[in-house]
Amino acid sequence: MNVAADSCFIGQGSEMVDRFSSASTWERxxxxxxxxxxxxxxxxxxxxxxxxxxxxxxxxxxxxxxxxxxxxxxxxxxxxxxxxxxxxxxxxxxxxxxxxxxxxxxxxxxxxxxxxxxxxxxxxxxxxxxGPSGVFTPSSGPALKSLYLSAGSGVTPLMSMTRAALDLGLNRDIVFVHSARTPEDIIFRKELAALCGVSGKLRVIHICEAPGNKADWSGPVGRLDLELLMEHVPDFRDREVFICGPAGYMDASRKMLVDSGHDASRYHQESFNFAETVECAEQPACAPAGQAGYTVRLARSGREFTMDASQTVLAAARKAGVPLPSSCSQGICGTCKTRVLEGSVEMKHNGGIRPREIEKGMRLMCCSRPTSDLVLDL
Ligand SMILES: Cc1cc2nc3c(=O)[nH]c(=O)nc-3n(C[C@H](O)[C@H](O)[C@H](O)COP(=O)(O)OP(=O)(O)OC[C@H]3O[C@@H](n4cnc5c(N)ncnc54)[C@H](O)[C@@H]3O)c2cc1C
The missing domain is CATH 2.40.30.10 (Translation factors)
Structure with missing residues (x-):
């Protein structure tokens, strides 16, 4: 890392933010x-x-x-x-x-x-x-100052973002607060410490629920709370927040941020746990079972099946023996994203698709129910 080159980016403010936060930067x-x-x-x-x-x-x-x-x-x-x-x-x-x-x-x-x-x-x-999916990326919330909050294995997306920012020499103002059970459970501890040595604008704070077997742990002990946040990141309200961790941790953190006046539109989260996410594929059908059937045609393979609006397109396809790419079945992962060439669906997703993809006619098959016959780009 060339620190001189790093600092020459500082003055270029919003241009640099855009480079980091633009999806096109990463497209090859x-x-x-x-x-x-x-x-x-x-x-x-x-x-x-x-x-x-x-x-x-x-x-x-x-x-x-x-x-x-x-x-x-x-x-x-x-x-x-x-x-x-x-x-x-x-x-x-x-x-x-x-x-x-x-x-x-x-x-x-x-x-x-x-x-x-x-x-x-x-x-x-x-x-x-x-191939890669997901919308928990810097382009979902361009900002000069970020607060990365993670717990456990939720550190991974924020680590990719931090490594990318530093590899590009972007001296971005990132505060990375990671919670772990004990010091032995801190993932990427050494590397994050080394990265702090490279960029003076990256700060990493580890919070451990218990000191574990390391008698020398001198960092904060307990759970992330407002007092700790105020002490270590007093300007947190000015920061774009990206958070990933267990559902309980994210719920508590979100409430803490909202209650203390952080702008909810500058909050972005990724859940690793499908079971704890709200409504989607398992929600009650939006039309009674047995309602008039719809035909779904797959334009590329020429395959066809019928279904009613009580099912998601993915579930009906599986039942008909037509394999569609899928993973979470909860509207999060984006694996089943498909262009609807003809017809319409009602979709209730959980963040696995971007507004601009919806504008282009893409839909998530795991949480879309037909409201007409369909032709899909599959
Ligand atoms: C977008 C996204 C990104 C992710 N990124 C990461 C990441 O970077 N790193 C990471 O470690 N994880 C990540 N995960 C989580 C990961 O996908 C898996 O969920 C996780 O590794 C557990 O999978 P598994 O197959 O080992 O457990 P599973 O087999 O799915 O089991 C999960 C739990 O359910 C219990 N269980 C399983 N079957 C039953 C049953 N029949 N009855 C009762 N209980 C049962 C198991 O005991 C276990 O406690 C991510 C998830 C998502 C959605």
Whole structure:
């Protein structure tokens, strides 16, 4: 990192913000990987971050580059005990390093994919993945001053953003407050400390729920609260907030910010837990079951099925034996984003699609119900 070059960006204020916060910065024609396209990744390296968190680094067999926005995730799939299992993982590496892509995975007790990855993923092992998705990116909230809040494995999208900002030499004003159970659970601790040494405008604060076995922990102990925030980030109300962590942590943090006068329109969150997200695919149908059937035609494959408005298009397609790319089924991950060429749907999503994509006719099939016959770009 060239600190002299770094500081010459400071005066260019909004121009630099736009570069970091513009989706087009990260788009590379030679590295396009649509989110409905599944590719084979090859693991090149595995490293331990903590006792239960590992980073897996991948490249492609033909050395293809990766383009994505910092903060996006991909949906990986593997055959586990004879079943195809898919899960979303944030790309923890920054898009500024397009030859290698990493995910950082915390073992979930009893969890199928996280444990499989920890036990089986080694250099040379292949993994299938759909292209990058998600709208939890700097382009969702351009700003000169940011506050990144994370807990546990929720650190990953914010790490990609931080690495990208520093790789580009953007001396952005970022305060990164990460909560962990104990000092031993802090992910990317050393690297974040090193990055603070590179940019004087990056500040990292770790909060531990308990001091754990490290008798020398001198940082804050407890949970993130207003007193701690006021002490470490007194100007938090002026900052664009990006938050990722367990649902309880995000709910409490959001309430704390709103109650203390932070502008809710400058708050952006990513949930890793589909079960805790509100309405979408599981909400009551918007039309009674058995209502007149609609025909859904897939323009590219020529396949066709019928359905009624009590089902989502994704559920009906699955029932009809027509495989559509999907992952979360909750309107979050964006894997099932599809252009509706003819007809209309009613969609209730949870942030997995951008307004400009909706304007272009894209819809999420997992949370869209038909209001007419449909022709889809599939
Ligand atoms: C957008 C997004 C990005 C994400 N990014 C990351 C990331 O960067 N890093 C990361 O570590 N995670 C991330 N996640 C979470 C990740 O997708 C997985 O949810 C997580 O790894 C757990 O998956 P698993 O297959 O191991 O667990 P699962 O098998 O899905 O199990 C989850 C929990 O449910 C319990 N369970 C499973 N089956 C049953 C059952 N039949 N009855 C009762 N309980 C059951 C398990 O014991 C476990 O506690 C992300 C999620 C999303 C949506």
């Amino acid at each position: 024609a030679d590295a396009r990987w649509p989110n409905h396209e599944q590719r084979t990744l090859i693991c090149t390296r595995v490293s331990d971050e903590t006792h239960d968190v590992r980073t897996f680094v991948f490249s492609t067999a033909d050395g293809q580059l990766f383009s994505f926005e910092p903060g996006q995730f991909m949906t990986v799939s593997a055959q586990i005990d004879g079943k195809e299992i898919s899960r979303c993982y944030t790309i923890s590496s920054p898009p500024t390093r397009p030859y290698a892509l990493s995910i950082t995975v915390k073992r979930t007790p009893g969890g199928v994919m996280s444990n499989w990855l920890h036990e089986n993923m080694k250099a040379g092992v292949e993994l299938k993945a759909f």
